[in-house]
Amino acid sequence: MAAQLLGFKNLPFEVLQPAEFYYELLVTGRLKIDPAKRIKEPVTVQDPCNVIRRAGAAEKLRYVIKAACEDFRDMYPNREHNFCCNSGGGLAALSNWSAHKGRGNRVKAEQILRTGAKIVITPCHNCHTGIKDVINYWKLPVKTMYLDQLLVSTMVIPEELKPEEG
Template sequence: MAEVDFADVCVRCGSCLRACHIFLATGRRHHAAAVKIRTLRKILKADVGNDADRFYDYAFECTGCRRCTVLCPFSVETASYVSRARGLLTSSGRYPSTLNELAETQIMKGENWERHLRMFRLSIEMLENQHSVRIPVQKEAEILYVPLQGAHTIVPAARIFNAVKESWTLSIFEASVFAFFLGDMERVKKTVERIKEEAERVNAREIVITECGHAYRVYRFLFPRWFGRDLKVRSIVEVVTEYLKNGEVEVKSTLKEPITYHDPCQAGRNGGLIDEPRFVLREIAEDFREMNPGRELNFCCGGGGGLVAVPELKELRLKAGKVKLRQIRETEAKIVSTICENCKTQLKDLKEHYGINYRVAGVTDLLAECI
């Protein structure tokens, strides 16, 4: 189906203004989706050359959460314009340098994975001893589990996998795809291809992605387009939900503190993982509280779109997180759970910056504590 120019139907009704957590926090013109889309269309239609700096803030000061799209009477896809504009800016050498370095490092690691393997095995062995949990690395297995950096993305999942005697192995790579934040689809494909090749090496039939919003979206929707459907792709949250539904894991203790759930934009609104995390939380929590609005209308935490990894945007994202903070405070929850690493970082930064007390935890972490 042909792609239409969404900017062509925008009537500037202003619905996007109150849909956007960034605009609500700043009120600035270039944060208004209706202005953004009209401006970015210029860069997408013509070779802007030296003029590109003018578009930089429009493209990078957005978390790509698509809340404005869902609340737009014409479903104007602002995030697509933002992403394509980022791609063009990146190819002309204008990008947040941290994102670019991270994207490069990921691809280099894919090319030299054998050199990384020994060090990786050593650090996992340390983790195994420290947490007394078995973690197979690059062994033949049914499931290839792709974590992120940090033990919290590995140990809880390992405990659950081992509890159900799953045939699984740990990927030496990380699920995140930093090139996605640069709108650079060629490098996204290269980054994703590392995992596909690894899955083939270990004869996996399924790739399971750790709690990570954008990675879930990339693997779930772009992976099958590029590499076919032979390999199944699921989130760890879908897997543990299945274990719970089949009675394969047993909940032995429950959480007494009030707990709320933050829907990550890429996993929830844009990925469809809305009911699964809630199912898990209702099994383990005695006092589960919804945020308002929630589900596909949930507000972005402010850290999406790669903003968490860009130091020069920290001030903006802390400001933009105020809407989320208000939602959290309204629930009076003591634990804020979510299934996205970006969101977790942002939620922790928010509580420190504004001096609010709550614990940030992944849904898988909480489940691992209760079995």
């Protein structure tokens, strides 16, 4: 729709979310995960509204995470029924309201504690801010991680790309 309003009949290119793109890299074998480096701690994921509810990339996101983590636990409710991180819709910018945002998301703290995960993967900058607010307010024993962080720490780096010593 937006394309027609801006004077394009059809877009001459595709627009991809990172989760979809990383899924494609893994499925086509361009990027490989090192089995020895896979994350052993229990992991859960916060579903970003735009990636999941609008772009519908829930399964692709889970494919990427399951490839890189050994113990993946879904929140309940999950996928397009997951709750918002409380920083969407421009609230991420409001740092002076962070206690208000943290208190307003008790349900997310419950969801995270119920999974027993130690790492929450936040594939969105807004979700990262929101989950950080929840963690700080409710003093949760978890840390956050981006999707690219996950891939960089677990992918196979070919010998010819490693820098020379010295």
